[in-house]
Amino acid sequence: MKKCLLVIINIFAMLIFCLIIQVKGMAAGKTDNKIKELKFLSLSGVVKSYDRVPIAGALVLIPEIGKSTETDKTGLFEILAITPGKYHIEVYAEGFMDFQSDILDLTRARTKFNVTLLKKISEEIVVTATRTQKLYVEVPVKTEVITARDVGKMQASQLAESLAFTTGVRVENNCQNCNFTQVRINGMEGKYSQILIDNSPVFSSMIGVYGLEQIPTEMINRIEIVKGGGSALYGGSAIAGVINILTKEPMENTARLTLHQETVSGEPFTNMGFRSSLVSKSGNTKGFLYANYKSREPVDIDGDGYSEIGKLRSTNFGFNLYNYFSGIKGKLKLGFFRVMENRRGGNRFAFQPHEADIAESIDSDINGITADWNHYLTKKLYYNLAFSYVDAKRESYYGSGRDLNAYGSTQNPVLFLNSQFNYQAGSHLLSTGIQFRGESLRDKALGYGREIDENYRELGIFLQDDVKLNKMVFLLAGIRISKHSLLDKLIINPRMSVLLNVLKDVSWRTTFSTGYRAPQVFDEDLHITQVGGEGMIIENDPDLKKEQSYSISTGFDFGKQIGGHVIQTSIECFYTMLSDAFVLNEQEFDPRENALVFRRINGSYARVYGVSIDLGYRIKDRFFWNTGWTIQRSRLDDPEPDFGSKNFFRTPNAYGYMRMSYENDKIVDVDISLNCTGSMKVPHFSGYIDEDRLETTGAFWVINAKCKKTVRLVERTSLDLIIGVFNLFNAYQNDLDKGIDRDAGYIYGPVKPRSFYAGFEFGF
Numbered sequence: 063m064k065k066c067l068l069v070i071i072n073i074f075a076m077l078i079f080c081l082i083i084q085v086k087g088m089a090a091g092k093t094d095n096k097i098k099e100l101k102f103l104s105l106s107g108v109v110k111s112y113d114r115v116p117i118a119g120a121l122v123l124i125p126e127i128g129k130s131t132e133t134d135k136t137g138l139f140e141i142l143a144i145t146p147g148k149y150h151i152e153v154y155a156e157g158f159m160d161f162q163s164d165i166l167d168l169t170r171a172r173t174k175f176n177v178t179l180l181k182k183i184s185e186e187i188v189v190t191a192t193r194t195q196k197l198y199v200e201v202p203v204k205t206e207v208i209t210a211r212d213v214g215k216m217q218a219s220q221l222a223e224s225l226a227f228t229t230g231v232r233v234e235n236n237c238q239n240c241n242f243t244q245v246r247i248n249g250m251e252g253k254y255s256q257i258l259i260d261n262s263p264v265f266s267s268m269i270g271v272y273g274l275e276q277i278p279t280e281m282i283n284r285i286e287i288v289k290g291g292g293s294a295l296y297g298g299s300a301i302a303g304v305i306n307i308l309t310k311e312p313m314e315n316t317a318r319l320t321l322h323q324e325t326v327s328g329e330p331f332t333n334m335g336f337r338s339s340l341v342s343k344s345g346n347t348k349g350f351l352y353a354n355y356k357s358r359e360p361v362d363i364d365g366d367g368y369s370e371i372g373k374l375r376s377t378n379f380g381f382n383l384y385n386y387f388s389g390i391k392g393k394l395k396l397g398f399f400r401v402m403e404n405r406r407g408g409n410r411f412a413f414q415p416h417e418a419d420i421a422e423s424i425d426s427d428i429n430g431i432t433a434d435w436n437h438y439l440t441k442k443l444y445y446n447l448a449f450s451y452v453d454a455k456r457e458s459y460y461g462s463g464r465d466l467n468a469y470g471s472t473q474n475p476v477l478f479l480n481s482q483f484n485y486q487a488g489s490h491l492l493s494t495g496i497q498f499r500g501e502s503l504r505d506k507a508l509g510y511g512r513e514i515d516e517n518y519r520e521l522g523i524f525l526q527d528d529v530k531l532n533k534m535v536f537l538l539a540g541i542r543i544s545k546h547s548l549l550d551k552l553i554i555n556p557r558m559s560v561l562l563n564v565l566k567d568v569s570w571r572t573t574f575s576t577g578y579r580a581p582q583v584f585d586e587d588l589h590i591t592q593v594g595g596e597g598m599i600i601e602n603d604p605d606l607k608k609e610q611s612y613s614i615s616t617g618f619d620f621g622k623q624i625g626g627h628v629i630q631t632s633i634e635c636f637y638t639m640l641s642d643a644f645v646l647n648e649q650e651f652d653p654r655e656n657a658l659v660f661r662r663i664n665g666s667y668a669r670v671y672g673v674s675i676d677l678g679y680r681i682k683d684r685f686f687w688n689t690g691w692t693i694q695r696s697r698l699d700d701p702e703p704d705f706g707s708k709n710f711f712r713t714p715n716a717y718g719y720m721r722m723s724y725e726n727d728k729i730v731d732v733d734i735s736l737n738c739t740g741s742m743k744v745p746h747f748s749g750y751i752d753e754d755r756l757e758t759t760g761a762f763w764v765i766n767a768k769c770k771k772t773v774r775l776v777e778r779t780s781l782d783l784i785i786g787v788f789n790l791f792n793a794y795q796n797d798l799d800k801g802i803d804r805d806a807g808y809i810y811g812p813v814k815p816r817s818f819y820a821g822f823e824f825g826f
Contacts, residue, residue: 106140120155202559208285221277229690239407239422250302268474278354283310291575294540312339322821353379366800372407397432415459470507626682691718714740749803792816
């Protein structure tokens, strides 16, 4: 019995052993089959720049097996017949930093791997200084660049918000009623800066008052800022600098829809936008379309029944068409844009403006057309012809005390013509051309006895030499001769810039320029801040002369790339002197009723000088940190007449910013920023207070935060979910005037109080 039991146990054990061997063999067979199935794998993905623009012609390499390919025009690549294993991916593209991945364990049949490349510091392309595409490392004029990606990180909805984090540049709110904003470059008022759209000065005297908020970010591809008048290609009014908004030329067929909802002290602010790019199969014909709608309810921050942030309704749209004529090497661009905006501040918004106790109401209608032709006659000779016409109209009411006289209307068409011829003579790029700018102004406020009927014409001839003496030394020298219809004599403005590449990673730039500002009667001065219900009339003194400027700036740039790490820093010193600066002098005994009459006269000298410092650090495409600070002094030689002060008003001695970004497609993108405005002198006129006085403000520290999660839906289709807060700790002016007698111009703090927002961006 025992022997039988032992035999049965042995037989059973042998069966189990055989079964195990068989199972192992089947598993091994399956593994062998799987290995056979995975004998050849594929790797694919998209290569894009940090600005999310596809990079064509990039070399994608797997060095361990020597397989490589190039990306197509959409940035797409695919490498086939890869055996399973562990590999590195390397990517090379002209103008971009080399990329090397961590070790990838390729075991799946199809693997997707997207790559983001960072631009080399030396390969940044700028156009503003010469109106030709130039490597920044070879341009003697220092140029600040704000990309569309930078604008998106700021969650900006219009141009004014896009400029908030640029060293030496400040955007401020100058009215408690209508929220008129202006940009100051190195402390100088907005009237001393020239704002361009695609190199054309389409901002007229009237558009300049509210125009910073009327340029939607949907139309912005990049912004270039040149401080001072470093190029002879632009008019003499570019004393403080040039802000050039460059629109987008399509590279692929895309579309993007955005919706952002914000709450400002409990009141809603809706921002909707759309942009679309179309490219023909040949790539010779392109189209770009954009549209934007904004709706904001009035916000009463101090609870006095009058708005601090006005009501806004705005609709903007436009398009650009491009066509390349390859047979003759020519390129034509046609554009159109329209701005329709209603803004109103004060109280009693359900009633007509004259039925309110205070109302500033402006209906703007702006239509613009542009045309631009570039033609290469030979490899060395090419020219540009540009045309733009903007028809700007507005109906306005600036009044208090239910005054029927406060209605007005303004028409302000502007025509600009430009011709520029460029010839490459060895190391010299010679540019010459003629520019004409004509502006007609019809402004009526008959109840106040104000009627302006003026025509301004400026003809400019320029000659500029952009010369590369050697790999280290570059020189940009030019002269501009202008004739303005309000001035009897020709104005001659020489300008010169020098770039010295001291070392591989260190460059030194110095610029000297002169400029002028002609005496016209309509500019930001006619943004009327109501005090006591009186209108404003400005007249030029018969002996009024032009303002003349002399500027010099010098500084060093340092940039170093260490693998995927980028360090950038710069320091710049600047000095500007104004002679015969314009001053408004109130005419106390003028007989006209219901109006304050001011005469514009020439004052003495004014000086602006200081230093700006930038520092930036980037780790691959994950982490980015930068900061910029300006310390300056802005002084008049003789005290201004109202308060006896020699300081520029609304100009702090110190201001700056700091930004930090972390990007992780798998988790979330985080952006945190800080903006600091130092103490400054601000005039405070009587009404709510008993008598005029000059106030010294405190400093403001504004912190913003944003989180974004990108959801990849299908190939080339994504959904961005966004939440954030502006002015996290509610740093805001705490001594606002109240009631009907308030001084609406006494506002100096951040543009808005703490505001929460959420939204989405859908791209395909």
